[in-house]
Amino acid sequence: MSLAVAPVPAEPPVTAIRPSRGWAELNLGELWHYRELIYFLTWRDVKVRYKQTLLGAAWAILKPFLTMVVFAVVFGQLAGIPTDGAPPPIFYFAGLLPWVLFQDGVTKAGNSLVAGSHLITKIYFPRLAIPLASVVSGVVDFALAFLILAAMMVYYGLRPTSALWSLPLFLLLALATALGVGLWLSAMNVAYRDVGYVIPFIVQAWMYASPVAYSATLIPEGPWRIVYGLNPMAGVIQGFRWAILGVGAPPSGLLAVSVVVSVLVLIGGALYFRRMERTFADVV
Amino acid sequence: MSELAIRTENLGKRYRIGAMPSGYRTLRDSLMSGLRRVGRRERAPAFETIWALRSVTFEVPRGQVLGIIGRNGAGKSTLLKLLSRITEPTEGYAEIRGRVGSLLEVGTGFHPELTGRENIFLNGAILGMRRGETERKFDEIVAFAEVERFIDTPVKRYSSGMYLRLAFAVAAHLEPEILLVDEVLAVGDAEFQRKCLGKMSDVAHQGRTVLFVSHNMSAVQRLTEETIVIDHGQLVLRAPSAQAVDFYMTSGMAQAGERLWEGDPRLASAAPFRPVALRVFDGRGRVSGQVASAEPFTIEFEYALDQAITGLRVGLYLSTSRGEPVFTSFDTDDQKAFERHTLRPGGRYRSRCRIPADLLNEGRFVLGVNASSYRIRSYFTDENAMTFSVDGTGAPGSHWPETRSGSLRPALDWEITEAGP
Numbered sequence: 001m002s003l004a005v006a007p008v009p010a011e012p013p014v015t016a017i018r019p020s021r022g023w024a025e026l027n028l029g030e031l032w033h034y035r036e037l038i039y040f041l042t043w044r045d046v047k048v049r050y051k052q053t054l055l056g057a058a059w060a061i062l063k064p065f066l067t068m069v070v071f072a073v074v075f076g077q078l079a080g081i082p083t084d085g086a087p088p089p090i091f092y093f094a095g096l097l098p099w100v101l102f103q104d105g106v107t108k109a110g111n112s113l114v115a116g117s118h119l120i121t122k123i124y125f126p127r128l129a130i131p132l133a134s135v136v137s138g139v140v141d142f143a144l145a146f147l148i149l150a151a152m153m154v155y156y157g158l159r160p161t162s163a164l165w166s167l168p169l170f171l172l173l174a175l176a177t178a179l180g181v182g183l184w185l186s187a188m189n190v191a192y193r194d195v196g197y198v199i200p201f202i203v204q205a206w207m208y209a210s211p212v213a214y215s216a217t218l219i220p221e222g223p224w225r226i227v228y229g230l231n232p233m234a235g236v237i238q239g240f241r242w243a244i245l246g247v248g249a250p251p252s253g254l255l256a257v258s259v260v261v262s263v264l265v266l267i268g269g270a271l272y273f274r275r276m277e278r279t280f281a282d283v284v
Numbered sequence: 285m286s287e288l289a290i291r292t293e294n295l296g297k298r299y300r301i302g303a304m305p306s307g308y309r310t311l312r313d314s315l316m317s318g319l320r321r322v323g324r325r326e327r328a329p330a331f332e333t334i335w336a337l338r339s340v341t342f343e344v345p346r347g348q349v350l351g352i353i354g355r356n357g358a359g360k361s362t363l364l365k366l367l368s369r370i371t372e373p374t375e376g377y378a379e380i381r382g383r384v385g386s387l388l389e390v391g392t393g394f395h396p397e398l399t400g401r402e403n404i405f406l407n408g409a410i411l412g413m414r415r416g417e418t419e420r421k422f423d424e425i426v427a428f429a430e431v432e433r434f435i436d437t438p439v440k441r442y443s444s445g446m447y448l449r450l451a452f453a454v455a456a457h458l459e460p461e462i463l464l465v466d467e468v469l470a471v472g473d474a475e476f477q478r479k480c481l482g483k484m485s486d487v488a489h490q491g492r493t494v495l496f497v498s499h500n501m502s503a504v505q506r507l508t509e510e511t512i513v514i515d516h517g518q519l520v521l522r523a524p525s526a527q528a529v530d531f532y533m534t535s536g537m538a539q540a541g542e543r544l545w546e547g548d549p550r551l552a553s554a555a556p557f558r559p560v561a562l563r564v565f566d567g568r569g570r571v572s573g574q575v576a577s578a579e580p581f582t583i584e585f586e587y588a589l590d591q592a593i594t595g596l597r598v599g600l601y602l603s604t605s606r607g608e609p610v611f612t613s614f615d616t617d618d619q620k621a622f623e624r625h626t627l628r629p630g631g632r633y634r635s636r637c638r639i640p641a642d643l644l645n646e647g648r649f650v651l652g653v654n655a656s657s658y659r660i661r662s663y664f665t666d667e668n669a670m671t672f673s674v675d676g677t678g679a680p681g682s683h684w685p686e687t688r689s690g691s692l693r694p695a696l697d698w699e700i701t702e703a704g705p
Binding site: 012013014015016017018019020036037039040041043044047048051052118119120121122123124125278281282 | 295299365366367368369370371372373374375376377378379380381382383384386388389392393395397398402405406409410411412414415438461
């Protein structure tokens with residue numbers, strides 16, 4: 001008997017479609033499969049934003065810069081809030097960079113599903129791609145503003161600290177927090193449009209709860225610092241200033257609490273999102 | 285066996301309707317209904333629901349092009365949405381073997397601020413094309429869309445025709461193993477529609493599996509061999525396309541030569557126009573669903589105007605049961621008649637149209653009606669108001685017992701002369 005070697009046709013992927021119940025798994029593999037889509041959605045966000053406005057990319061710099069000027073006058077000059085010994089403009093600007101990244105990420109991600117409803121009702125892809133692209137697109141603004149920060153440091157004759165290597169970690173923490181919060185808000189926004197109106201208030205209140213306009217060192221050492229760290233942005237902003245300017249307290253218990261909270265918010269947000277996802281196309 | 289591309293089993297989708305005009309709620313709605321329940325110790329109200337699709341079971345072998353037809357709201361689009369995983373079924377199961385591309389709309393994700401080039405890449409990614417794939421097909425896409433000169437212009441400056449051509453061009457170059465296509469050809473000019481249909485039949489011949497939803501019956505018959513008919517969320521027939529189209533065009537419509545509109549919910553939007561009845565009278569003046577080709581017959585549309593209408597024209601669309609139009613005619617096509625009836629005061633009217641003998645071929649025909657004031661407002665349209673059949677007895681040439689193609693069978697003047705040896 002001879003062994004006939006028949007060419008085995010590549011078996012096409014099989015997709016099963018059935019009603020799902022309860023919590024869905026995250027299915028990050030699928031998200032990876034759609035990485036090009038995430039890239040293009042991010043790219044579209046950035047491109048459109050810069051094209052639609054008169055000043056284009058300059059807004060990425062102007063927004064934190066003008067806020068910094070206001071802060072320097074109001075909090076630095078008038079209120080005289082201490083800036084850990086750093087020149088006030090650079091102190092505020094270093095805090096505003098991660099804050100604006102977070103603020104824009106949460107705002108855009110929170111509204112992203114509603115804004116992208118025409119995509120959701122017409123085509124299939126992992127819905128996580130939409131808020132994810134919204135958050136990631138903020139990195140371009142961040143990078144542009146970071147160049148200004150570098151220029152300011154040269155101007156003030158400040159040398160970066162040796163802890164600069166940890167900067168990407170804080171950046172990552174800010175993105176993870178923004179994505180986590182954004183996932184919760186975007187999924188809720190689909191079911192309850194009120195969320196869209198609440199987001200600006202949440203973000204504003206959050207800013208005052210974060211060490212943007214003041215230093216985290218104003219919070220007394222001890223258990224209160226740890227409680228303060230429940231706001232992950234406290235850890236991010238404090239860490240940012242420490243890594244760049246070497247001012248304020250080095251990462252400690254506060255940061256550890258921030259990381260834990262951020263990871264919990266992110267995982268919880270992703271699970272909640274996946275659970276709500278199946279009704280998006282019907283409800284949005 | 286893996287020869288099946290799609291298999292569904294009792295697929296069903298239930299939507300909530302009623303209380304909420306649209307899907308999303310405001311927090312207040314939820315809070316208030318929650319509070320009311322606590323106050324009165326009621327259980328959560330059972331939402332009114334509707335099965336958009338129910339118990340749909342069918343199989344599609346690999347390489348088949350299957351048509352899906354049905355009225356608006358019958359569940360065709362829901363079926364495609366389930367199969368393309370945009371929404372989840374409420375019950376049942378479906379299995380799909382192969383990469384799926386769905387085309388429920390052309391130009392999904394197009395952004396007006398981006399250039400043609402940028403939108404091609406973006407839309408390609410959204411439709412599931414790899415970047416390299418889009419790059420390879422880029423020139424072909426641009427050529428198909430005929431927008432070479434404007435490729436670096438933002439699409440917001442495109443004419444609607446260019447926009448559509450570009451959008452379809454990207455979609456047409458999608459190469460999945462299974463393609464789900466909704467009514468995407470309903471738009472665009474006739475020339476481009478022909479081009480798209482050509483491209484679609486190329487796709488069909490490449491051995492790909494295609495589900496094709498359309499209201500264009502001649503396109504369905506041209507592109508598909510087999511078609512399923514969906515009605516009220518149920519799969520009611522699967523048959524060779526010609527048969528399925530005929531069934532769809534003639535099912536559920538009055539066959540008795542009369543169609544009455546009383547109680548039709550669409551009437552509210554037609555006010556002050558109110559259709560009453562459409563009747564076909566055969567050669568002997570009886571209301572009948574069958575007329576003879578060799579005899580003249582009359583079509584009568586009865587309607588009421590709740591208030592006077594200026595410039596009204598009431599007309600008929602006649603088409604074959606295959607969906608091909610035969611003619612359109614209005615009661616004020618004659619200019620003198622139009623001037624005489626410029627203002628039609630409120631009241632009840634009958635517009636009658638006499639169809640001469642020896643005009644229509646034997647077969648089944650579909651009558652549509654329309655009432656509008658030209659360029660002002662269309663009051664009422666029902667393109668499938670009723671059907672009637674034409675009997676060929678005594679028609680020209682009926683001494684040869686053969687079927688003649690075409691929807692007309694006119695008695696024409698022939699002259700036969702000897703042209704010499």
